[in-house]
Amino acid sequence: MVLRLEVRNVSKSFLGVRALDKVSLSVAPGEIHALLGENGAGKSTLSKIVAGVYDADEGEILLDGKPLHGLTEASAARAGIGIVHQEGSLIDHLSVSENIYSGRPPTSFLGQIDRRKLRSWSAELLAQLGLHIDPDSRVADLPSALRQVVEIAKALSHRPKLLILDEPTAALTLTETDELFGVVRNLASQGVAVIYVSHRLGEIFELCHRVTILRDGHYVDTVKVSETNTEALIRLMVGRDLEFAREPASAPPGEALIEAHAISSGPDVHEASITVRRGEIVCLAGLVGSGRTEFCEVLFGARRRESGEVMFKGRSFRPRQPRDAMRAGIGMVCEDRKETGLFLERNLVENTAVTVLDAVSTGLVVSWAKAGALAETFRESLGIVTPSVYQKVGLLSGGNQQKVLLAKWLATKPALLIVDEPTRGVDVGARSEIYRILRELRSEGVGLLVVSSDLPEVLALADRIVVMADGRTVGELSGAEADEVSILRLATVNTQTGLETMETA
Ligand SMILES: Nc1ncnc2c1ncn2[C@@H]1O[C@H](COP(=O)(O)OP(=O)(O)OP(=O)(O)O)[C@@H](O)[C@H]1O
Numbered sequence: 001m002v003l004r005l006e007v008r009n010v011s012k013s014f015l016g017v018r019a020l021d022k023v024s025l026s027v028a029p030g031e032i033h034a035l036l037g038e039n040g041a042g043k044s045t046l047s048k049i050v051a052g053v054y055d056a057d058e059g060e061i062l063l064d065g066k067p068l069h070g071l072t073e074a075s076a077a078r079a080g081i082g083i084v085h086q087e088g089s090l091i092d093h094l095s096v097s098e099n100i101y102s103g104r105p106p107t108s109f110l111g112q113i114d115r116r117k118l119r120s121w122s123a124e125l126l127a128q129l130g131l132h133i134d135p136d137s138r139v140a141d142l143p144s145a146l147r148q149v150v151e152i153a154k155a156l157s158h159r160p161k162l163l164i165l166d167e168p169t170a171a172l173t174l175t176e177t178d179e180l181f182g183v184v185r186n187l188a189s190q191g192v193a194v195i196y197v198s199h200r201l202g203e204i205f206e207l208c209h210r211v212t213i214l215r216d217g218h219y220v221d222t223v224k225v226s227e228t229n230t231e232a233l234i235r236l237m238v239g240r241d242l243e244f245a246r247e248p249a250s251a252p253p254g255e256a257l258i259e260a261h262a263i264s265s266g267p268d269v270h271e272a273s274i275t276v277r278r279g280e281i282v283c284l285a286g287l288v289g290s291g292r293t294e295f296c297e298v299l300f301g302a303r304r305r306e307s308g309e310v311m312f313k314g315r316s317f318r319p320r321q322p323r324d325a326m327r328a329g330i331g332m333v334c335e336d337r338k339e340t341g342l343f344l345e346r347n348l349v350e351n352t353a354v355t356v357l358d359a360v361s362t363g364l365v366v367s368w369a370k371a372g373a374l375a376e377t378f379r380e381s382l383g384i385v386t387p388s389v390y391q392k393v394g395l396l397s398g399g400n401q402q403k404v405l406l407a408k409w410l411a412t413k414p415a416l417l418i419v420d421e422p423t424r425g426v427d428v429g430a431r432s433e434i435y436r437i438l439r440e441l442r443s444e445g446v447g448l449l450v451v452s453s454d455l456p457e458v459l460a461l462a463d464r465i466v467v468m469a470d471g472r473t474v475g476e477l478s479g480a481e482a483d484e485v486s487i488l489r490l491a492t493v494n495t496q497t498g499l500e501t502m503e504t505a
């Protein structure tokens with residue numbers, strides 16, 4: 001049988017960083033092949049080389065047994081290689097259909113864009129994916145899950161023989177992930193070869209046939225999914241065993257830091273209440289769209305509070321903007337690091353310095369020496385992998401960007417730190433590091449409010465769990481007693497009928 005894709009001894013360096021070192025990989029028609037490795041292992045680089053975004057420094061790529069030379073994005077697409085990029089590729093001000101067929105829209109015989117065809121083709125493609133999105137809606141107006149599906153539709157519009165999905169589920173709910181898996185399985189059954197990049201090991205076991213592991217740009221191994229298990233994959237990926245067990249606080253929590261009572265804001269938050277004490281980790285669980293982020297934004301002054309009371313350190317607290325909350329000692333690590341959290345064009349020093357200009361300034365002058373030293377401390381303590389603290393943050397791998405974001409807020413020495421999805425797109429090694437950092441903050445007396453959609457993460461971290469559904473806080477569980485089922489039962493409670501009884505720990 002001819003292999004659909006063969007990658008032979010491919011290497012790639014970026015300004016002295018060896019991102020890939022003689023990596024080989026093969027994918028058969030109809031095979032779903034996972035690509036696994038820690039942040040910075042080289043998964044996206046390999047994907048981009050195959051899709052013609054980057055040139056390899058050496059090595060060979062064969063599609064259906066034929067070598068591909070001088071590959072560009074356009075020629076790769078024509079050859080039948082589709083890719084969904086980790087960082088997204090949609091143009092905000094264009095419509096869904098314009099994005100799907102960007103660069104090669106259907107034209108009339110006079111050479112003009114055939115709008116009717118553009119719309120009907122897109123509608124058909126979206127319907128095949130089981131989606132009811134208006135092809136005319138502007139991409140900027142779509143929630144992140146739908147944007148992701150439009151990305152997938154765009155990759156499929158080429159009718160690819162090889163489809164590369166680079167962390168396609170990071171922004172998807174469980175149901176949407178299931179639907180995506182249905183689409184991928186269906187394509188594979190028609191002979192499409194799929195490369196699937198994900199940090200979620202569960203997905204690999206559910207969806208993939210074989211898995212290739214990369215570590216620091218090196219090929220480690222290729223194994224059949226049916227012949228391996230989670231522990232073995234983690235060992236291949238990080239070279240050691242890792243534990244994600246619950247580690248309760250060593251001391252009981254201190255006094256209440258923030259007490260929010262019956263907070264309402266717009267359509268998203270209805271009479272939500274929460275208390276976070278010094279030295280405890282409270283996780284805010286719930287389905288995507290249950291209002292968790294919006295609730296946190298109210299506490300942080302980034303969203304208007306329409307009613308309700310907040311006490312911070314025993315005093316009535318009403319931040320009008322995030323700056324007020326930061327002055328009072330609250331930090332917030334945002335869910336979407338690309339849009340709200342980091343300055344991707346700036347380096348680690350600049351990113352950490354912006355939140356602490358006072359601490360690194362003398363009078364009105366910023367001391368870049370001090371800022372540099374601060375950044376070095378974080379690079380060391382958080383294990384941020386970068387050639388230097390002066391590297392643009394946008395060039396770091398996803399997990400390392402997440403650590404920079406954390407560093408930026410840790411620099412402010414907050415009393416209360418709100419963290420929204422701390423490990424999205426983060427590999428298992430960095431994940432255990434981030435858990436360690438959050439627990440260390442807890443033992444220093446910081447209060448932590450963590451929003452997470454990852455149930456094992458909630459169970460590993462939380463001293464207490466507050467569950468939201470439909471904008472309301474519907475129940476509370478103690479971290480020691482909760483399990484996935486009890487959290488999900490609360491998260492899916494019907495707040496209209498009140499079916500399912502409320503539980504309080
Ligand atoms: N355009 C670039 N310029 C400089 N360095 C780069 C560039 N792209 C990637 N790198 C570096 O190459 C290495 C591999 O990065 P890559 O993005 O392929 O990792 P990854 O396995 O996809 O990680 P993640 O799981 O975080 O997405 C990293 O050290 C990264 O910083």
Ligand SMILES: [Mg+2]
Nearest residue numbers: 043044086398
């Ligand atoms: Mg990547």
